[in-house]
Each structure stands twice: as C-alpha cells, then as structure tokens.
Amino acid sequence: MTSPIVxxxxxxxxxxxxxxxATALGITLRVLVESDEASAAAPAHETVVGLPTDPDAVxxxxxxxxxxxxxxxxxHIPAEVFDACEAAGVPARPGLGALRYAQDKIAMRQRMDELxxxxxxxxxxxxxxxxDRFLASHGGEAILKTARGGYDGKGVxxxxxxxxxxxxxxAEAAGGPRLLLEAKVPFTRELAVQxxxxxxxxMRTWPVVESIQRDGVCSEVTAPAPGLAPERAEEAAAIARTxxxxxxxxxxxxxxxxxxxxGLLINELAMRPHNSGHWTIDGAVTSQxxxxxxxxxxxPLGETAASAPWTVLGGARTDLPGALADLxxxxxxxxxxxxxxxxxxxVGHVTVVGxxxxxxxxxxxxxxxxxxxxxxx
Amino acid sequence: MTSPIVxxxxxxxxxxxxxxxATALGITLRVLVESDEASAAAPAHETVVGLPTDPDAVxxxxxxxxxxxxxxxxxHIPAEVFDACEAAGVPARPGLGALRYAQDKIAMRQRMDELxxxxxxxxxxxxxxxxDRFLASHGGEAILKTARGGYDGKGVxxxxxxxxxxxxxxAEAAGGPRLLLEAKVPFTRELAVQxxxxxxxxMRTWPVVESIQRDGVCSEVTAPAPGLAPERAEEAAAIARTxxxxxxxxxxxxxxxxxxxxGLLINELAMRPHNSGHWTIDGAVTSQxxxxxxxxxxxPLGETAASAPWTVLGGARTDLPGALADLxxxxxxxxxxxxxxxxxxxVGHVTVVGxxxxxxxxxxxxxxxxxxxxxxx
Numbered sequence: 001m002t003s004p005i006v007x008x009x010x011x012x013x014x015x016x017x018x019x020x021x022a023t024a025l026g027i028t029l030r031v032l033v034e035s036d037e038a039s040a041a042a043p044a045h046e047t048v049v050g051l052p053t054d055p056d057a058v059x060x061x062x063x064x065x066x067x068x069x070x071x072x073x074x075x076h077i078p079a080e081v082f083d084a085c086e087a088a089g090v091p092a093r094p095g096l097g098a099l100r101y102a103q104d105k106i107a108m109r110q111r112m113d114e115l116x117x118x119x120x121x122x123x124x125x126x127x128x129x130x131x132d133r134f135l136a137s138h139g140g141e142a143i144l145k146t147a148r149g150g151y152d153g154k155g156v157x158x159x160x161x162x163x164x165x166x167x168x169x170x171a172e173a174a175g176g177p178r179l180l181l182e183a184k185v186p187f188t189r190e191l192a193v194q195x196x197x198x199x200x201x202x203m204r205t206w207p208v209v210e211s212i213q214r215d216g217v218c219s220e221v222t223a224p225a226p227g228l229a230p231e232r233a234e235e236a237a238a239i240a241r242t243x244x245x246x247x248x249x250x251x252x253x254x255x256x257x258x259x260x261x262x263g264l265l266i267n268e269l270a271m272r273p274h275n276s277g278h279w280t281i282d283g284a285v286t287s288q289x290x291x292x293x294x295x296x297x298x299x300p301l302g303e304t305a306a307s308a309p310w311t312v313l314g315g316a317r318t319d320l321p322g323a324l325a326d327l328x329x330x331x332x333x334x335x336x337x338x339x340x341x342x343x344x345x346x347v348g349h350v351t352v353v354g355x356x357x358x359x360x361x362x363x364x365x366x367x368x369x370x371x372x373x374x375x376x377x
Numbered sequence: 378m379t380s381p382i383v384x385x386x387x388x389x390x391x392x393x394x395x396x397x398x399a400t401a402l403g404i405t406l407r408v409l410v411e412s413d414e415a416s417a418a419a420p421a422h423e424t425v426v427g428l429p430t431d432p433d434a435v436x437x438x439x440x441x442x443x444x445x446x447x448x449x450x451x452x453h454i455p456a457e458v459f460d461a462c463e464a465a466g467v468p469a470r471p472g473l474g475a476l477r478y479a480q481d482k483i484a485m486r487q488r489m490d491e492l493x494x495x496x497x498x499x500x501x502x503x504x505x506x507x508x509d510r511f512l513a514s515h516g517g518e519a520i521l522k523t524a525r526g527g528y529d530g531k532g533v534x535x536x537x538x539x540x541x542x543x544x545x546x547x548a549e550a551a552g553g554p555r556l557l558l559e560a561k562v563p564f565t566r567e568l569a570v571q572x573x574x575x576x577x578x579x580m581r582t583w584p585v586v587e588s589i590q591r592d593g594v595c596s597e598v599t600a601p602a603p604g605l606a607p608e609r610a611e612e613a614a615a616i617a618r619t620x621x622x623x624x625x626x627x628x629x630x631x632x633x634x635x636x637x638x639x640g641l642l643i644n645e646l647a648m649r650p651h652n653s654g655h656w657t658i659d660g661a662v663t664s665q666x667x668x669x670x671x672x673x674x675x676x677p678l679g680e681t682a683a684s685a686p687w688t689v690l691g692g693a694r695t696d697l698p699g700a701l702a703d704l705x706x707x708x709x710x711x712x713x714x715x716x717x718x719x720x721x722x723x724v725g726h727v728t729v730v731g732x733x734x735x736x737x738x739x740x741x742x743x744x745x746x747x748x749x750x751x752x753x754x
C-alpha cells in the first residue's frame with residue numbers, strides 16, 4: 001500500500017504540528033497554505049498555496065493522487081468546500097454537520113441547551129432592548145460575542161452598557177456576524193478536556209487540564225488539572241463524549257470549560273487540535289496531532305494516558321532561535337511555530353514534564369520566559 | 378533572527394527522523410537527497426536532489442541563504458565535500474578529522490589501540506599469508522571486513538579458509554577497499570552507547586542499551602540494557618566520551634560494543650544518529666535526532682535520561698499503512714521510514730515504553746510483528 005494522503009486546510013501552527021505525527025505514521029500531509037511563508041509550509045510534505053474560499057485551490061488540494069480524507073486546522077471553512085469534497089468523493093472530517101457548531105456560537109449554545117449540557121446564561125442579541133434587558137438581569141455586566149469569526153480573544157468583549165455594544169450591533173445590521181450575550185461567569189479557573197472520535201465510534205479522552213489565559217491567548221497549561229476531584233474530571237470527560245457523539249464529531253474535539261463553585265460550564269468548542277492539548281506532544285502517550293490523523297483516517301486510536309505525573313506548558317511570545325542558546329534547563333522541550341515576531345504574538349511553547357507540580361510549573365514558566373524575553377538577539 | 382538552516386547530506390530514514398526535531402526547534406532542514414522518492418524527501422523542509430559526489434549538487438546545498446552548518450546521515454562523504462564547505466565558510470560537523478575513523482575501519486582500530494580502548498584482536502589483511510596466519514591463531518575462524526563501504530551486514534563475512542577471502546582479496550588488489558581481519562568474539566550480548574558532543578565541549582550520554590541483530594540488521598533494542606552492572610555501564614559511557622573527545626567528534630556518536638565474560642570490546646562506530654538510538658524518540662527526554670541538531674549548531678544539549686523504566690524497540694520489515702488498522706496495542710508507537718517494500722528490508726520500527734521489562738519487550742515484538750506480517754494489504 002502506498003502512503004495515504006491526508007489533506008489539511010489551513011497552514012498555521014496546528015497543521016505544522018501535525019507533520020511530525022504524519023511522518024512517523026507514513027502519511028503524506030498535503031496542506032492548503034495561505035502563502036509559502038505560512039507556519040506549516042516548509043514542514044508540510046506537499047503544499048497547495050491558496051485560500052479555502054478559492055475553488056481552484058480546493059480543486060488542487062483534492063486532485064489526484066486523491067487524498068483519503070480532508071480535515072481542517074481552523075473552523076473557517078466555507079460550505080462550498082464540503083460540496084467540493086463530496087463531488088470528489090473524499091470524506092471531510094469533521095463534517096459540516098458537526099463543524100457548524102464550532103463555527104457558530106449561537107448554534108452551539110442552542111445545541112448544548114438541547115443536549116442538557118451546562119452553558120452560562122446566554123441570549124442571542126437582537127438589538128438594544130435585548131442588550132439592556134440582559135445587562136439588567138446580570139448585574140450590569142455581560143460578555144458580547146460575535147457568533148462567527150472570533151479567535152484568540154477577538155470577537156469577544158466585556159460590556160457594561162448598550163453603548164459598549166453599538167458598533168457591533170451596527171455591524172450586524174449591516175450584514176456582519178450575529179451577536180450573542182453571555183453571563184460573565186465568576187469562575188474559579190478554566191479547564192479543558194479533549195476527546196478523539198473516529199467514524200466507527202471509538203472515543204478516547206485525555207486527562208482534564210487547567211489553562212491560564214492572558215490577553216485572550218492561552219499562556220499556561222497544567223496537566224492534569226491540579227486538585228481536580230475525580231468525579232468532576234469524569235463529568236468533564238462525559239460532557240466531551242456526549243458532544244462528540246451527539247454532534248457526530250470525527251477527529252479531535254476540545255471543550256473549554258469554566259469551573260465555578262457550583263460546577264462546570266461550557267465555554268467554547270474547537271473541532272481540531274487545540275492549544276490546550278499541545279502538552280500531549282511531550283506528556284501523553286499519543287499526541288493530539290497523531291490522534292487527529294488516526295481519527296480522521298478511521299484508524300485505531302492511540303493511548304491517551306499521561307506519560308508523567310505532571311506536564312506544564314508555557315507560551316512563548318517572541319522568536320526563539322536566538323534564545324535557544326540561553327535556555328539553561330536541559331529538560332525544557334521547545335516547540336516553535338515558525339512565525340514572524342509581532343508584539344504579543346505567541347510564537348511557540350515550552351513544555352516541562354516532572355514529578356512535582358510546583359517545580360515543574362516553575363521550570364516551564366521560567367524557560368518560556370527566557371524564550372520570550374531573550375529572543376531578541 | 379530568522380530560522381537557522383542545517384544542511385544534511387543523505388536522504389535516508391536518519392535525515393527523515395531529524396525533521397520533526399528541526400520543526401520543533403524552528404530549524405530549516407535542507408537535505409541533499411538522492412531522488413524525490415528518498416525517505417527524507419517529502420518531510421524535509423528544503424531538498425536538493427543529487428549525490429554528495431556531484432559538486433553542483435553540493436554547491437546548491439551550500440548556496441544562499443547559507444546554512445549554519447553541514448552534517449551527514451551516513452559516513453560516505455567524499456573529502457571534496459569538506460573542501461567545498463571550507464571554501465563556502467560553512468562548518469562541517471562532524472569534521473573529516475573525526476569522520477575518517479567512522480569511514481575507515483582500519484584507521485578506527487589503529488586509533489582505538491592508540492587510545493588504549495578495547496578492540497577484538499584485529500589485523501590489516503595484506504594477502505593470503507596474513508589471512509592464513511590470523512585464522513591459525515584464532516581457531517580457524519575470523520571476521521573479514523572491508524575497511525570502507527560496509528553497512529547493515531554488507532562488507533562483513535565470516536571466513537574459515539583463505540579460499541573464503543579470495544574474491545575480496547582480488548577486489549582489493551584491483552583497487553577495491555582494503556580488508557581487515559577481526560577475531561570472532563564469543564560475546565554474551567551486544568550493547569550500544571551514544572554520546573552527543575558540541576564544539577564547545579559539552580557532552581551527554583544516554584543510557585546503555587542492548588541490541589539484537591538479525592541478518593545483519595538491528596532487530597530489537599532494550600533500554601536500558603537489562604541487568605547491566607553499573608560499573609560496566611559507566612565503563613561503556615567512558616569509552617564513548619573518550620572517543621568523542623579524543624577524535625573531536627561533534628554531533629551524536631554511537632559506539633556498538635560486545636559484552637563478553639571478560640569485559641567490553643568495541644565493535645563499530647557511527648558518527649550520526651544510529652538505529653541503536655531510535656528508542657530515544659519515545660523513551661528519552663531528548664531524542665538523538667534533536668540532540669544531533671543541537672550539537673552541530675553548538676546549542677546547549679538536552680537531558681538524556683530515560684523517561685520511562687523500560688523502552689523496547691522492534692524493527693518492522695514490511696510497509697505499514699495497510700497494517701496500522703490491525704495494530705491492537707494503543708500504546709505502540711509507530712515509526713515508518715517511507716521506504717518501498719523489499720523482502721527483508723527494515724521499513725520502520727515500533728516502540729513501547731513500560732514499567733515491566735518482560736511485558737514491554739513482548740508488546741514491542743508483537744506489534745512489530747503485526748506490522749511486519751500484516752502489512753501486505
């Protein structure tokens with residue numbers, strides 16, 4: 001049998017980090033990249049340059065030798081791409097029936113309600129009156145989100161008055177994305193859980209992690225979530241499994257959760273490898289990237305157990321090669337995304353595994369800071 | 378700082394397995410591959426097609442944007458390549474001063490003798506009389522080797538008479554490789570130890586492993602070597618460090634050893650990642666592939682400790698993708714080399730890490746056998 005081809009739409013760091021797993025499994029990764037400078041362009045086995053909105057580019061992605069399957073590293077996939085996959089006879093995983101709930105936050109919240117899964121109070125924002133009423137019943141403060149197009153803190157805003165929402169409401173009226181309001185949750189911390197599911201139904205979840213966000217970007221992840229009650233961990237895993245099964249998700253699903261004194265609330269969904277799962281490269285038997293490829297190819301899933309008592313990941317925000325010479329922790333595992341430096345941009349991460357949580361955390365944060373601060377050389 | 382470029386000569390599985398480490402470290406790997414079908418061709422970040430004996434190909438490998446360093450995945454590097462590197466101002470690591478001892482087994486044995494390091498009895502075979510005398514003084518049996526060009530059991534032969542050596546002696550007289558004789562060592566098992574050394578002198582050794590060869594190809598590796606006395610392990614590590622330092626090796630050095638009832642004897646040297654070190658991808662904090670890149674770039678070396686009590690590797694001899702669906706051990710880590718199937722050829726390996734040696738060994742051998750026997754689909 002020749003090397004199976006997996007086509008990936010999107011050339012960012014998630015596609016980049018799929019390539020080592022594809023190489024090990026003997027899979028050819030054919031990636032649709034926005035440009036030759038994209039994060040995944042050099043590591044990809046084959047590249048097609050173009051956007052998912054360009055039918056010619058999509059046709060080249062699907063051309064012979066034909067991929068076994070098409071998957072995504074982001075949610076912004078036009079419906080026409082699914083039509084093109086169907087016409088070419090190439091399965092698209094996850095399919096549009098699942099992906100729409102990761103594309104549209106209003107559809108997602110409605111579906112979670114139907115499934116009886118816990119969300120923060122929410123409301124589709126139809127105009128000033130809706131916003132006013134929601135603010136009044138939630139202590140004068142709420143989260144306003146665009147239903148589509150948000151990422152890394154974009155498309156999310158805290159509002160305290162209708163005036164804070166006026167520009168987005170006007171944009172919506174002018175044909176922009178729909179808006180929704182969510183209660184600002186008094187969470188004690190943020191958790192995330194990932195599950196992989198293959199078309200034949202097999203599912204595996206990784207340990208639940210704690211994540212710390214700074215400026216809307218994932219900054220630190222600790223696996224497993226420290227001090228999490230086993231029944232709460234099982235509840236999180238059950239939420240992920242219910243969503244994956246009910247929505248017919250194939251591939252990796254990440255569920256971001258708020259932990260409050262009263263229990264868990266679903267924050268966001270992502271149907272692809274997710275930054276809360278990067279720790280699995282160094283800290284789990286099977287990484288989320290390998291598992292995503294196995295799952296979309298409908299191959300047996302790999303073991304998801306942690307391979308060390310603690311794994312901590314720290315985000316790095318400048319370019320690293322200049323700083324690798326300064327890293328003085330030989331156990332720090334470095335992962336760069338091949339991105340140009342831009343202030344505040346996350347350009348990589350550092351992972352440390354260890355036996356003691358506090359020491360492991362301190363080492364990860366310290367090494368990520370060396371990378372972050374020392375990289376200007 | 379932009380992404381540093383490391384140039385690699387040779388497009389086999391060793392260059393292939395350097396690519397994930399290069400991607401993680403933000404290094405661009407530019408590989409001189411024999412053809413577009415080479416094992417490393419698709420995973421490499423940049424490729425130049427050609428042979429190391431082709432000056433034009435080497436010139437393209439060294440062209441702007443210029444690599445920081447040139448390294449190798451095999452020993453068969455003509456001296457002219459080192460001249461080209463020097464003319465281009467690009468360091469070659471390991472340098473010819475070191476690599477010649479991995480290229481020429483007679484030079485290696487002489488150097489080991491000078492260093493007082495333990496080799497089997499050996500003799501440069503200059504003709505029939507030499508062979509006769511060596512056989513007579515070693516129980517009528519010896520190993521005949523070509524000084525250059527051997528690999529995977531090629532260039533090595535057991536002889537019991539001068540007649541067994543005649544064709545190679547004739548080939549040598551006609552300008553073929555020089556020959557040497559070695560005593561057939563009554564070893565109890567084969568061990569291997571690896572050390573990485575950077576130009577500034579830092580060295581790190583991995584745990585000593587036991588390897589089992591079948592038909593001249595590495596079939597199983599167990600890390601650490603079961604039941605190895607600590608002082609014997611330290612002796613092996615000291616041998617590796619002495620060689621690396623005395624020969625000014627940069628990058629990864631593998632020393633294959635015979636363990637006998639009387640102690641250790643040096644079998645072979647390799648100045649590059651080596652099949653006895655593939656276990657480090659899944660079983661050590663830093664893999665030999667990442668370490669080789671760090672070392673030749675003169676970056677701080679990574680931790681070399683094992684990350685689990687036992688790691689066992691089994692070689693796979695047929696193509697895998699057809700059999701991945703049959704692998705029923707979710708903890709088996711699969712590594713394919715992207716090679717076409719040819720009878721008896723090693724096309725990948727499977728690694729299992731675990732807490733109990735016997736179980737870990739059985740799992741690795743079993744999964745490698747599924748890959749081997751089930752891959753014909």
